[in-house]
Amino acid sequence: MAKKKVLNRRVYLNSDNKLEPIEVTIEGEELTESDSEQETDETSQESNIQKILLKPVGYPIRLSEQASAQSDLEIDDYNLFQAYAQDQWVGLIVAVDEYLFDQMILPDFAFKIIKIIPESSRRVTVETEFEIVPSVDSQLKSMEKVGFADIIGNSRAIEKCKIIQEFMLHPEKFGRWSPKNVLFFGFPGTGKTLTARALASECGSQILVRKGTELIGLHVGDGANKIHTLFDKARKIVKKSGSAIIFIDEIDAIGLSRSYQSVRGDVIEVSTALLSEMDGLSENSGIITIAATNNIDLLDPGLRSRFEEEIDFELPDNSERVQMMQLFLSQIDVPYEISYQEVSNHLDGWSGRDIKEKLIKIAFHNVVLSKIEKITTHHLLEIIRNVRKKQDEGNAIFS
Numbered sequence: 001m002a003k004k005k006v007l008n009r010r011v012y013l014n015s016d017n018k019l020e021p022i023e024v025t026i027e028g029e030e031l032t033e034s035d036s037e038q039e040t041d042e043t044s045q046e047s048n049i050q051k052i053l054l055k056p057v058g059y060p061i062r063l064s065e066q067a068s069a070q071s072d073l074e075i076d077d078y079n080l081f082q083a084y085a086q087d088q089w090v091g092l093i094v095a096v097d098e099y100l101f102d103q104m105i106l107p108d109f110a111f112k113i114i115k116i117i118p119e120s121s122r123r124v125t126v127e128t129e130f131e132i133v134p135s136v137d138s139q140l141k142s143m144e145k146v147g148f149a150d151i152i153g154n155s156r157a158i159e160k161c162k163i164i165q166e167f168m169l170h171p172e173k174f175g176r177w178s179p180k181n182v183l184f185f186g187f188p189g190t191g192k193t194l195t196a197r198a199l200a201s202e203c204g205s206q207i208l209v210r211k212g213t214e215l216i217g218l219h220v221g222d223g224a225n226k227i228h229t230l231f232d233k234a235r236k237i238v239k240k241s242g243s244a245i246i247f248i249d250e251i252d253a254i255g256l257s258r259s260y261q262s263v264r265g266d267v268i269e270v271s272t273a274l275l276s277e278m279d280g281l282s283e284n285s286g287i288i289t290i291a292a293t294n295n296i297d298l299l300d301p302g303l304r305s306r307f308e309e310e311i312d313f314e315l316p317d318n319s320e321r322v323q324m325m326q327l328f329l330s331q332i333d334v335p336y337e338i339s340y341q342e343v344s345n346h347l348d349g350w351s352g353r354d355i356k357e358k359l360i361k362i363a364f365h366n367v368v369l370s371k372i373e374k375i376t377t378h379h380l381l382e383i384i385r386n387v388r389k390k391q392d393e394g395n396a397i398f399s
């Protein structure tokens with residue numbers, strides 16, 4: 001019977017705080033001493049691995065509080081990690097796509113084996129070198145890739161992002177004139193988060209993205225700690241790459257004006273920590289903070305004053321609305337025949353998100369449900385009429 005090879009190298013901490021070998025079972029059977037020896041003999045032919053490339057993939061069980069830090073792992077001393085890894089894994093017979101489990105600092109934290117050199121080797125020895133693939137910020141991984149070409153309008157924001165991008169590539173060009181802190185503000189659904197995502201796609205591992213609400217802690221001190229940890233992480237990126245971006249989306253959740261902080265006591269420590277980090281001059285050089293909000297009037301004026309530029313995201317004008325319809329329709333695979341100008345004339349006050357979600361998506365769903373064969377001007381105007389009717393009914397209830 002082909003058994004999965006597991007050597008008796010696993011250990012656990014007993015009640016006296018001593019490391020003890022764990023009982024190893026194979027397919028429900030207990031592995032006896034002789035089984036273990038026999039297995040070793042069977043596999044002694046396996047050749048030795050020179051190098052293993054590991055990817056930290058997080059715990060097999062999800063801890064909700066650490067959700068965003070799931071597979072976020074940092075190693076300060078690679079020689080130390082080498083010794084630590086060997087201590088746990090020497091002797092194991094492994095293959096690509098299998099997992100190695102940590103037994104000590106983070107019990108059961110899994111590392112997926114991405115690559116083995118040479119490819120045919122299977123055995124981990126004291127000679128095996130361990131390498132960790134660099135982690136991309138966990139928030140970024142969940143983001144769909146977008147580029148600046150996917151943004152309609154918002155030209156000042158795009159220009160500023162391109163300056164920031166240039167700074168990331170050539171910080172030496174800027175000297176004391178580097179971009180620093182930028183605030184995106186404006187109506188909901190006008191592309192603030194989208195623009196940050198486009199910048200993130202360009203900057204990869206040099207950008208850290210957080211939502212304001214994620215930075216509020218459960219207990220006193222948690223929130224301030226999260227801010228300091230975030231900036232610590234950015235400082236490490238600066239050390240390695242020369243610059244880093246922190247993007248805080250929906251910053252109004254933590255940067256409330258002081259008069260509101262009496263209602264939300266839990267955010268005071270977060271905004272105080274943020275202010276002190278943004279003021280941390282020399283040690284934070286190379287860090288650019290971008291924040292976004294659709295509620296700029298709620299922001300603490302002290303915090304607002306830390307931003308060198310406030311960029312207003314406006315609702316799209318007539319020609320931008322046409323471009324948006326064209327862009328969104330190009331992303332779906334259904335037939336359409338539309339007089340864009342005629343439809344756009346009825347979309348005054350609609351944001352990019354409204355056009356995408358309330359108009360094009362509904363039309364697309366109607367084609368999927370075979371309610372219509374193709375998207376036409378008439379059909380879009382009907383959807384717009386329905387949306388307006390619902391809005392009027394909603395307003396009537398509250399007036």
Ligand SMILES: Nc1ncnc2c1ncn2[C@@H]1O[C@H](COP(=O)(O)OP(=O)(O)OP(=O)(O)O)[C@@H](O)[C@H]1O
Pocket residue numbers: 150151152153154186187188189190191192193194195293294313324351352353354356
């Ligand atoms: N200027 C734009 N160009 C292209 N697409 C846009 C634009 N504005 C909005 N959209 C579309 O609407 C979606 C929602 O926009 P986004 O989340 O960036 O808005 P936001 O300004 O961050 O809103 P909020 O203030 O509510 O967070 C985008 O993912 C995109 O598909």
Ligand SMILES: [Mg+2]
Pocket residue numbers: 192193194249250292
């Ligand atoms: Mg947003």
